[in-house]
Amino acid sequence: MAEASSSSEFPKKVVYCGVCSLPPEYCEFGGTVKKCEEWLEQNHPAMHEKLYSQEAIEQNLSALSLDAQKRAEKDAQKKAAKAASAEAKAQEQRATSKVLIKRIERNKRKYVTAVQGLEQFGLDIKKVAKDFGKKFATGSSVTKVPGGGEEITVQGDLSDDILDYLTETYSDIPEDNVECIEDKKKKAAG
Amino acid sequence: MFKKDITPGPKTKVKSSAQRGIRQKVLDQYPQLEPYIDDIMPKKEQLDLVKLPDRIALYALSAVPLFFQHMDDPLLPHLTLIHRYPHCFTRLRIDRGAIRFVLSGASLMVPGLTSAGGRLPGNADDTEGRYGGKDGGDGGELDAGEVVVIEAEGKENACFVGVLKMGTGEMKRVRKGQALEGGHYLGDGLWQLNLA
Structure with a gap:
């Protein structure tokens, strides 16, 4: 990100994910990665390209040690499961x-x-x-x-x-x- | 601070004299916001004060949250505001491994800042002088009690804002312990809050 203090480029426009409300680059930590990715692909294809390309993913992984990677993955899975179950529960409650x-x-x-x-x-x-x-x-x-x-x-x-x-x-x-x-x-x- | 979802209290209008005071306080605390202060809080607009649990006050301008404050602590900017004017705040960076902990509400620990992916003031890799205090002084080191915005390795936008619990100089020496006190992070109760 180029850092220029010219006042013309501010306020900066930030895109927020329509699914998990975070900036798309943080979607991977939100637990609803799949849905976020789909949303981004539909709404901001250019950004999707940048964030979900093979390169970007590999680069992300290489920044961590193997051990930490495993732990992070486990954590992410747990979180995803939790989010999914919470949603299902809410829907069921709504129906009944x-x-x-x-x-x-x-x-x-x-x-x-x-x-x-x-x-x-x-x-x-x-x-x-x-x-x-x-x-x-x-x-x-x-x-x-x-x-x-x-x-x-x-x-x-x-x-x-x-x-x-x-x-x-x-x-x-x-x-x-x-x-x-x-x-x-x-x-x-x- | 906002780990649980919060329910906003009643919205009240801020007196215009109090509003001037807040504006002045914001400028004192974040002098770099000065060129934009009229965009952030136009003089004529009516600020709203929303009371949140635990004696936290949130200042908002027509459903857009701007600053929050616990009792008489320093005003902390809301993350959406930081995302709009990132360069106006004192920033540090954490490594990638720490992001998931921060986003699940843990307090930020020093190793996340001191490791290779993290940035403290005066880091050799930080050639633009992007991180740390801007006013120079003793190499831009920050003291405990200062408000800092935390960005993350490989990400553009900030993910956390809080108050330093330990000076950055001490962090470099000790390299462990808590770095920041609970603040506001992406996806927390304050972030999810809908004021409309």
Whole structure:
């Protein structure tokens, strides 16, 4: 890299990998090397040429002692396996987890609606609660559930509206995974 | 410092007087940033302060993180900022073998800097004077407590930023132990942080 202190070439533009978010030259340490390589080949072919050529790889290897190489390789494999399993797990969780929309009777004709399970889909429930409040013009808050965890409580009977809104705005959530239930049990503290 | 993923606290706006103070502090600490300071933090723009766990404050400009600070410690630049203006910071280099440890969050050890692939100030192979202190002094040696950016052998971009725990002169003599205190590395919680 040529070092010139002329101000015209700064700020320097740095490309970041779309898969692991590191600069591509560090992808090899990220655990998702295969995917990173594919991404780079598609998006920045010139850079891919430079980084993944046979020469470059050999040069990288020659810089280390044999022993260290082996250890590094083992480590890299472990890391890759870990990343892969983490991803699979996240996907599975996404497929199996359900969003529950509960209509809870508070006082005969008055209802509150509780929404559970949104955090499984990577949503920040505090923000979603705020959005609900804005969208439906009601009170909406995050409350703790006795069994642990948190849910969003929205004032009023909004279960159908919330169902529509959720499936419309958050495309991550499959419609089949959202369930509406009615809770007849009277809540003690209103 | 950011080994775990972190959740950002609320974003607050920085008062314009405080913003001037931060700007001045940045300039005092990194005088070489001066030509670019108006690009980095334009005077008119509103800086945001994001609180992170463990009393760390992060200054950001419209969702682009710039500097972070633990209590009243020196301001440390975010790696994206370093990538944009690499020559404005004091730099050292580590050998290839150390990269994977640094990227998994270990604290940086001296041998990574003293070995053949590493660069400390005054290295004979470093003809451009790229690494080490710029102000000369005693051969560009750095003292403990200084903020340094760590680059890696064979790589263009920096991978770590932290505070020196041991002077570089001492490192050359002792050749073991911790070199830098936990800072910010590529792929850590701060790096993954999404402010938008």
